[in-house]
Amino acid sequence: MSADEKITELGLELPPAPKPMGVYKPIIISGNMAYVSGHGPLKTDGTLMEGRVGSEVDADFGYQAARQTGLAVLATLKANL
Secondary structure (H helix, E strand, C coil), X not given: CCHHHHHHHCCCCCCCCCCCECCECCEEEECCEEEECCCCCECCCCCECXXXXXXXXXXXXXXXXXXXXXXXXXXXXXXXX
């Protein structure tokens, strides 16, 4: 099973990969390593999930934001590898 098939099977939707801004680059490839940085909880519509866990949002929202950050990293890897 390919990675794309697994993502579909799990019912996940990757957000758009973030675009480089200024000197920031979301991915650097050096040899056989890919380094990612600057990813946040980007939703599929391109907006960010915002709020401080505990005082502004609940723990489940924090979990979902962390999950979206992971999906944003996967989107960057898919777009660049």
